[in-house]
Amino acid sequence: MHLQTFSTPEEASEAVANLIISRINAFGPTQHHKFVLGLPTGGTPTRVYEILAERCEASEISFEHVISVNLDEYVGLPPTHEQSYHHFMEEHFDIPPSQTHILPGVPIHPIQIITGTDPSAASEWESDLKAHQVSCAAYEALITYLGGINLLFMGIGANGHIGFNEPGSSFESRTRVVALNEGTWEANARFFEDKSRVPTHALSMGLGTILDAQEIIVLALGSNKAEAIRRAVEDGINHMTPASVLQQHERVTFVADSSAASGRK
């Protein structure tokens, strides 16, 4: 694992875009294997996505042989909701829908589709939860079918979360339904008109899923990420800083602007 520091958010975003481009360009697609790129949403990656679009326009890169898989999605938000991660990706990342995979925020009820009801469900939430669990298992199977993630690009939460794996998450966790903690809920309220509308749960790749990626890049911008970066990089691996588990991965690059790197001793 290593940390690259840049003076500005622009330089840090460019470094991430360059790394993504170089890995995609170095990849020789086969008939059965495309380049699988894991992607985040949020405030951090937007400039990277703009740069990628610019480079695509300049024919420096093509996404023809790329399949994207997103890290997470809010529970309860349909793809049309402007704060859903489906909508975010449509707005920020120009890749054909047939090459994009995002977890469904609104449950798909396989049991109801087959039988008309789910007799074992005690409540609507319980029934939804089961449907979400089926989607999460299907997502894991999809990633395996695709041959695994070649490069996983992520942001990091101020509390050290990656994906929506909050402090305390198991290092072996797979894609699942997670409860957002208070800090994440507060941080993400900036995207919603009204705080009470921020979803309480999300579907997220697990830490085990993330660790299976061949290569990982984490971008951190701004002083509110300084403590998370310090703990992820300098403290030992511990459950209270989920990103610290990346220390046990062989190919991880943290990219930070000077503000996000300022907490280092």
Ligand code: F6R
């Ligand atoms: C989003 C995701 C989250 C964010 C993190 C930072 O898909 O997986 O882990 O990367 O919450 O969010 P921002 O970039 O908004 O500070």
